[in-house]
Amino acid sequence: MTIRRALVVAGFTAIAVGLGWLLFVGLPRWYGAKPGRAVASAPAPAAPAPPGRKIKARLFYVADDGTRLAGVERDVAYGESSIEQAKAIVEAQIGAASEPFVSPVPAGTKLRALFVTPQGEAYVDFSGELRSSHPGGSLTEMLTIYSIVDALTVNLPAITTVQVLIDGKEVDTLAGHVDLRRPLIKNLTWVEQTESP
Amino acid sequence: MLTPDQALASVAGRLISLPAAPARVGTRWLVPLEFIGRALAPIYDVRLDLRSASHLLVMGDLRIPQVVIRYEVLGNAGRMTLDSTPQTPTGVVQEGNRIVIRYEADALDAVAPALTGQGPVPLIQSMRIEGAVITIELGPRFSGFRASTQDVGASSRITLDLVSIQPETVAPPPPPPPPSPPELPTFGSPPSIRTVVIDPGHGGEDTGVKGSEGTVEKNLTLTFARRAKSVLENRLGIRVLLTRDEDRSVPLDERTAVANNNKADLFVSLHANASLRPTTRGASIYVAAFSDADRAQAAIAPARVPIFGGGSRDIELVLWDLAQIRHVDQSMELAHIVEREFQNRVVLDSRPVERAPFRVLESANMPAVLIEIGYLSNGDQERLLASPDYQARFVDAFSDAVARFRDFLGGIGVER
Numbered sequence: 001m002t003i004r005r006a007l008v009v010a011g012f013t014a015i016a017v018g019l020g021w022l023l024f025v026g027l028p029r030w031y032g033a034k035p036g037r038a039v040a041s042a043p044a045p046a047a048p049a050p051p052g053r054k055i056k057a058r059l060f061y062v063a064d065d066g067t068r069l070a071g072v073e074r075d076v077a078y079g080e081s082s083i084e085q086a087k088a089i090v091e092a093q094i095g096a097a098s099e100p101f102v103s104p105v106p107a108g109t110k111l112r113a114l115f116v117t118p119q120g121e122a123y124v125d126f127s128g129e130l131r132s133s134h135p136g137g138s139l140t141e142m143l144t145i146y147s148i149v150d151a152l153t154v155n156l157p158a159i160t161t162v163q164v165l166i167d168g169k170e171v172d173t174l175a176g177h178v179d180l181r182r183p184l185i186k187n188l189t190w191v192e193q194t195e196s197p
Numbered sequence: 198m199l200t201p202d203q204a205l206a207s208v209a210g211r212l213i214s215l216p217a218a219p220a221r222v223g224t225r226w227l228v229p230l231e232f233i234g235r236a237l238a239p240i241y242d243v244r245l246d247l248r249s250a251s252h253l254l255v256m257g258d259l260r261i262p263q264v265v266i267r268y269e270v271l272g273n274a275g276r277m278t279l280d281s282t283p284q285t286p287t288g289v290v291q292e293g294n295r296i297v298i299r300y301e302a303d304a305l306d307a308v309a310p311a312l313t314g315q316g317p318v319p320l321i322q323s324m325r326i327e328g329a330v331i332t333i334e335l336g337p338r339f340s341g342f343r344a345s346t347q348d349v350g351a352s353s354r355i356t357l358d359l360v361s362i363q364p365e366t367v368a369p370p371p372p373p374p375p376p377s378p379p380e381l382p383t384f385g386s387p388p389s390i391r392t393v394v395i396d397p398g399h400g401g402e403d404t405g406v407k408g409s410e411g412t413v414e415k416n417l418t419l420t421f422a423r424r425a426k427s428v429l430e431n432r433l434g435i436r437v438l439l440t441r442d443e444d445r446s447v448p449l450d451e452r453t454a455v456a457n458n459n460k461a462d463l464f465v466s467l468h469a470n471a472s473l474r475p476t477t478r479g480a481s482i483y484v485a486a487f488s489d490a491d492r493a494q495a496a497i498a499p500a501r502v503p504i505f506g507g508g509s510r511d512i513e514l515v516l517w518d519l520a521q522i523r524h525v526d527q528s529m530e531l532a533h534i535v536e537r538e539f540q541n542r543v544v545l546d547s548r549p550v551e552r553a554p555f556r557v558l559e560s561a562n563m564p565a566v567l568i569e570i571g572y573l574s575n576g577d578q579e580r581l582l583a584s585p586d587y588q589a590r591f592v593d594a595f596s597d598a599v600a601r602f603r604d605f606l607g608g609i610g611v612e613r
Binding site for chain 1: 403407449469471476481490552569573
């Protein structure tokens, strides 16, 4: 009797452990988007792209005269969901730029997280390099911010506003000028009219 | 009844003595002034009071206090005292460019004093007395006043202390102001700009941009701000406050608060720029940018609050972060005026006027611009910006722009 009861208990325990594994490990593996690895492995536009599907996206680099952004068509990794696609675009935007373009985003800046609300408000969280390595100057600050805002809002029309966070927190400004306390909307006045190749 | 050559008159059977005898010249009688009070008053049974200094004949029980007005110049300031006999309730208010003193009386027996010794730029332009109201027209040097009342014997005294605009004591020696161009409008134009707050960008640990030759933005903006203060004060007679006059860190909100709390008419933040392309050059002027969502948020209905003694009044609410919204058109006008004055005098950016969501401008409750003086990321620009000659030229052009903007405000009749 006791052995039988023990077997029943052991059986239930095994089923419970199995269900637990299925719920917390198995299902996320099948359906989940591997969030951490997706962010880390998103390709930079200049780097050789890993095999897989690509989309064309418009990224923004500093134009020749230094006062505007130049819109450039680039291959960006395909994202299964809109959030994954948004992450891939931001990863591409903050990566190194190929010659002759210059990236407005400080080298070493990493994407920590990205969320999009059902209303299309994107929250993009960067590592501290975005601020600590910034060269300063209101113009450069504008170009840094709007390269990210425009890369998201131009390529993903479902995203209406972009709020920049640093190390998970809201910040006043990057370098003392642009107000980052409120979400920003698409602004193409900082983009050159002529399309670069 | 009057008799020539006799200093006596008979009124209703009573004899009244006069200080001199009446004289008859043709068909007219000449009588001493006392005849009015001593003889005519009993005849008409009213009180007659002759105020010879103010050419008034007071008939009956009119309230016409005698007001003795004195004005003295005390260094840069001025003090006016008004003694009214008998004691008369008064109200003193500033209405635009004048101080108005209203007496609870039917008229005033008063003579305006001589407004001498005020120097070439007066605190008081003129004053006039009409009925029971004394109006003091203020001069361009006026910046504020304090009024007090006290009883002195049978009189009540109003003391008005008028404060003059004067340069603040500045620690660093101000650069010599360049000679004023003759066409520059000076004190004749409407004084719609009394106070300007200049904000030298960055400071303390926040160095701002660093040039390759060692120029640091926080020091350069302070140098330009001190020069601008000196020129605006000496040339235009405008009170200028700096948000910092030393190398210290000042939060952005605090910078705008200096302007808001001092009721500045203009707020100008000075910065030096940086570009990732080494050839980018020139000064640019930025005006705050707001989204439609910001504008919707700023459009708050006035709050109705109860007031002491019953009733209510509407109070206009201004969101601190969005205070600039209602001034943004004037700020853009200012930016274009600065651009025009900079043209051909300082190196301008290829796009000199821009809108940008700059934090330091958003809370300014007055016309406000951020001026980028040039690019420290460009070696030629860095040397130019560090040169005293260029700094003087730049500040001259800026001062002319402020004068033009003052003309613009005067032209549209802005009362701030």
